[in-house]
Amino acid sequence: MTLKVCILAPDRVFWNDTAEEIILPTATGQMGILTNHTPLITGLDIGVMMVRSQSKNEWMKMALMGGFALIQENTVTILVNDAVESTSIDAAKAEQAFLDAQLAFEKADGKKEKIETSLAFKRARARLQLIK
Numbered sequence: 001m002t003l004k005v006c007i008l009a010p011d012r013v014f015w016n017d018t019a020e021e022i023i024l025p026t027a028t029g030q031m032g033i034l035t036n037h038t039p040l041i042t043g044l045d046i047g048v049m050m051v052r053s054q055s056k057n058e059w060m061k062m063a064l065m066g067g068f069a070l071i072q073e074n075t076v077t078i079l080v081n082d083a084v085e086s087t088s089i090d091a092a093k094a095e096q097a098f099l100d101a102q103l104a105f106e107k108a109d110g111k112k113e114k115i116e117t118s119l120a121f122k123r124a125r126a127r128l129q130l131i132k
Contacts, residue, residue: 002074003022004075006076008079014062021034046122048064062078063084097127100124
């Protein structure tokens with residue numbers, strides 16, 4: 001038995017396929033989902049989602065930029081603000097974006113700026129994790 005997984009971004013269906021197992025980046029840590037998982041809705045943090053497909057039996061990674069996941073009856077519906085595949089990331093640009101975001105976060109002053117730079121840092125870190 002497999003999981004039917006659909007990832008929806010605001011402007012497109014990002015990914016729609018089956019999987020043997022997925023690992024989601026939630027606000028409380030990573031959460032593994034297998035077939036016959038109990039029904040659940042959870043918030044997603046900015047981070048890397050891993051998918052083990054049934055056909056290739058290997059792990060595929062993608063970065064999710066926050067959202068929600070609904071798990072019920074071997075169907076996982078994921079609503080995200082944005083998502084990125086590892087094949088669409090330039091390694092040098094990702095590394096530089098991470099360093100820039102880290103520096104901006106360290107220099108941030110004030111609550112609003114700290115929040116904004118923290119989110120930018122998490123997005124840059126997730127993209128970098130895809131290629132490492």
